[in-house]
Amino acid sequence: MGEYETVIGLEVHVELATKSKIFCGCSTAFGGEPNTHVCPVCLGMPGALPVLNQKAVEYAVAVGLSAHCEITRVSYFDRKNYFYPDNPQNYQISQLYYPICRNGYLEIEGEDGTKKIGIHEIHLEEDAGKLIHEENGGGSRIDYNRSGVPLIEIVSEPDLASAGEVIAYLEQLRVTIQYLGASDCKLQEGSMRADVNLSLRKAGEAGLGVRTEMKNLSSFRAIAQAIAHEAKRQEEILSGGGRVVQETRRWDENEGCSYSMRSKEDAKDYRYFPEPDLPPLVVSDEWMEEIRGRIPELREEKKARYRIEYGLSEYDIGILTESRQMAEFFEDTVSLCRRPKETANWLIGEAMRLRKESGGGNGYFSFSPKHLAGLIRMVEAGEVNRTTAKVVFEQIFRQDVDPEVYVKEHGLGMTGDAEELREAVRQVLEQNPQPVADYKGGKEKAFGFLVGQSMKATKGKADPGKIRELLKDLLS
Template sequence: MNDKYEAVIGLEVHAQLLTETKIFCGCSTKFGNAPNTNVCPVCLGHPGVLPVLNKKVVEFSVLMGLATNCKINEKSIFARKHYFYPDLPKNFQISQYEEPICENGFIPIELKDGSKKNIRIKRIHMEEDAGKSIHDQGDNTLIDLNRTGTPLIEIVSEPDINSPEEAYLYLTKLKQILTYLNICDGNMEEGSLRCDANVSVRLKGETKLGTKTEVKNMNSFRNVEKALEYEIERQIDLLEDGKEVIQQTLLWDADANIAYPMRTKEEAHDYRYFPEPDLMPVVVTEEWKNEILSKMPELPDAKKERFINQYNLPKYDAEILTSSRELADYYEKILSVTKDYKAASNWVMTEVLKVINEEKISINEFPISAENLGKLIELINKNIISGKIAKEIFSEMLKSNKDPEEIVKEKNLIQITDTTEIESIVDKVLMQNQKQVEEYLSGKEKVWGFFIGQIMRETKGKANPQIVNDILKNKFEMIKDSK
C-alpha cells in the first residue's frame, strides 16, 4: 500500500441466528432441506398474511448488543426496505432502519504489535433474510426460498478499520463472540455469516472521507482480507492516475483474485424505507434486559485473562485454548482430573489440535474424552508410564477412547523404575557398543542420545528416562575413574 494514503473501512456483517424457526413465522430454519420445503404463506409473501415476531430473535439480538458494549434501545421499530430481486417474494425486506435495537457499542482488537484498538459498532439490527438464486443449473436461474425469513442480525461497524489486517482481526473477534453466545454457528461457507465491506482511501492527514465502494461475495475471512487489499490498491492507482473513484458495488472473484462491478451503489432513499405497519414496536424493558444479561456466558477476553491468572498459562496458550468456547470447555474438563495445567495445555495444543486439523473435525467430534486425556497426563506424572509410551497410548485411545489405565494393563506398558533392571540393560548396551563408548569418552557428547535411544529400544520405551540418564551418567563416571 502506498504510504501517502490510508484506507478507511467499515464492515457490515450479517449473522444468521440459531433459532429453530424463522423470524416472522413457524417454518424451520434447518439448512440443507430440499428446496422450497421450509416455506409457508407468511414467508412466501402471500396476500393478507401477517408476520408474528419470534421472541428468541429479540433475546439473541440483545445478548449480542450486551456482549459488544452497545446501548440497548428500550423501543425499536421494524421498517420495510424495498428492492426487487427474484428471491425476495414480497418485493420488500422487513428490517430496522431509523430505530434499531442496539447502538453505539465497540469491540476491542489486539494488533500484532500488542497495542489494542476499539472498533466502534454503529448499530445492530434485526431483519429477515432473502431466498437464494441458483445460477449454475443450466440456462435458467432457480430460486430456493427456504432461507427466506430466516432471522438475521446485521452488525454495522463505524469506519474505524484502517487495514485488511484490522478487518481480519475484527471479524475473527466478532465470530468468536457470536459462537461463544451460541447464537450463530459462524459458518461462512453455508452463508450463516456474511460480510460486506465499504472501502475508501484518502491522503494521510485528510479528515474528509473519499468515495467509497462496497465489496460483496467474500466467503472467508482470508478472502475479505485479499479483497480489501485488492480494492485499496485499485483505488490508490486510480487517484494516482488522476482519475475518480466511482461509488459502486463490486463482487469479489476469489479464483481470479479480482473484484468486478455489479451495480452502482444505492443510497438509503432508493430503498424507500418506511415503518412496517403490521408489526408493533419492540419494547425491551430493564427487567427483560437484565433477564437476558443473566444468561450471558463468560466471554472470550474474560476467559483468556482467567486462564492466564488462574492456571498460570502463557498468553499464547490462553489465546489458543479460548479461541472457541468448546475448546476451552474441553481443556477445563481435563483439569477436573489433573491439576497439571501446563501439561494439559501442551497436549491440547499439540496432539489434540493436530488431529482436529488433519481430520477436519470439531473438538465435539474428537474421539478422546477430556477425562481420559486427563487420566493419561496423570499416568505420566505418577511415573506409571513414560512420555514416549503416552504417545502410543494416545494413538490407541484415538481408535477406541478406552480408559488409558485399561490400555496400560492390557499391553503391559507400566514404566520400568526398578534401578537394578535398568542398570543391567545399561551395562548390556555399553558392552555391545564399545566404539561409541570410546567416542563419548573422547568428547563426542552427541553420542549420548545414541545410548538413550538404544536403552529405550531395549526396554520398549518403558524405562523411566530420568533413571536411565542418572545410571548412564554414573556408569561413564565409573569408566573414567577406572582409567
C-alpha cells in the same frame, strides 16, 4: 499509498443459531434439500402473517450488550422493498429507523496498540433465498430454504484503516458471538458474511471520500485481497484525476478482481415504510437484565483470569481461549487433575496435532476430559513414561479409551525394577561396543543412540531419566 489513506466500514451479516426462522416455524438447518424448509410465511404467500421469534431477539440483545451497545427499549420493523428472484415477498423485513442496538464498540489490537472500533447499530432482519447459477450460462435456480433465516446486521463506524484491522475486528466479533452461542459464524456456510465499504481520502484530511461496497466475500483471505485491490483501484483513479463512482462491486476470488454490479443504493431507493403486520418490539428492563445474566464469561475476561489463576503464557492462553469449547474442555480437565500447564501442553500439542491430521477442523473434541486428566495423573505418578503416554493419548483421542484400562490390557505400564533395568542396559552396552567406544572418545551423539537402544530393549516401558542415570553409571 503515502498520499492517500484508507477508510473502511463494515456491514457484517450473521445468521443466528435459532432452530426456527425469524417469522415462522420452518427449520434453519443448513444443507437440506432445496425448498424443503419452507412454508407460506417464508415464501411470501398472500395472507400469511409473520410472528417474531423470541430467541432471535434474545441473541441480538446479547450480542449488543457484549459489544457495549445501547439497547433500544422500543424498536420497530420496516419493509425494505426490492425486486429480486431470491426475495419471495419482493420486500425484506428489516429495521431502518429504530434498530434494536446502537452506539457500541469493540476493542482490537491495532498496529499502534488497542483501538476502539465503533458500532453504529445492530439490527434484526430476515435473510433472502439463494440463487444457484448453472455453469455455461444455463440459467439459475432458486432455493428458498435460507429465506427467513434470522440475521443480525452489525454496522461499524468507518474506523478501520487497513486489512489487518478489518481481520482483527472480524475475529473479535466472531469469537464474541461464538462464545455467546448466538451463531457458529462459519464463513464457508454463509452464516457470517461481510460487506466492505471502502474509500480513500488525502492523508491527514478529516472528511470521507466516495465509497464503494464490495460483496461476495466468503473468507478472511478474500476480504484482505479485496481490500488491497480496491484501495489500489481507487488510488489509480484519483491519481489520474478521475472520480470514484459510488457503487456496489462484486469480488471474484478466482480472478482476484472486482467488477461493478450496480450503483450504490440509498434508503430512498428501497422505499422503506413501517411493517404493518408486526407490533412494536418492547425490551423491558427485566427482560434485558435476564438476558445479561445469561451471558457467559467472554474471551477477554477468560484471558485475564487465566493469567492470574493458572499462570500460563500469553501464547497458551491465546490458543486455549480461541473457542468457548476449547476453554471449557481445558477447565474441565484441570478441575480433575489440577495440572493446568500439563493440560495446556497436551491440548495445544498432541490434541491439536491429531485433530489437524484427522481433518477435524476446530470443532469439539470427541474424548472426555476425565480420560485426559487420568493420563496426566498416570504420567505424574510414574505409571507410564511420556513416550508411552503419547501412544495411549492417540487412542484416547480416537476412541476415548480409559487410559488405566488400556495400559493394563496392553502391558504398557512402566518397568520399575532396578535390577531388571540395570541388566537390560548392561546387555545394550555389550551388544554395541562401537557406540560405547565413540561415547568414551567424546562423541556425545553416541549417548543418545544408547538411550534409544535401552528404551527399545525395555519395550519403551522404562523411565528415560533412569535409563540415562544407569548408562552414565555403567559407562563410567
